[in-house]
Amino acid sequence: MSTGEHTERHHIEETETAMSTSPSSVTSSTSPAQTVSYGGASDPSAQTRRGPRMRSVVWGLVLILLGAVVIAVGLGARLDPTAVTIGILAIAGATLLVGALISAAKGR
DSSP, rough: OOOHHHHHHHHHHHHHHHOOOOOHHHHHHTOOOOOOOOOSSSOOGGGGGSSSOOOHHHHHHHHHHHHHHHHHHHHOOOOOOOHHHHHHHHHHHHHHHHHHHHHHHHOO
């Protein structure tokens, strides 16, 4: 074995020894255990289940209505695109308004 190979092998052995130290030798007995706080709710059971958000309900309603329009056109119905768009937006707006009023009434 040459001198270069011996030096390299010695360096690798030192590195492996340094990496295989036990956890008890790494941690200091005088340092206190550190905790990490994420700022979330302290008691998960205290959170109330609120149900689906109103915007999710409205988007679902809009998609259902658009799907119904596509099916109707596919079946041969002749629809005015402007009237359909206005109708869908009116229904979505009314749903948001009713949801807001219901939410405000529950909050009192």
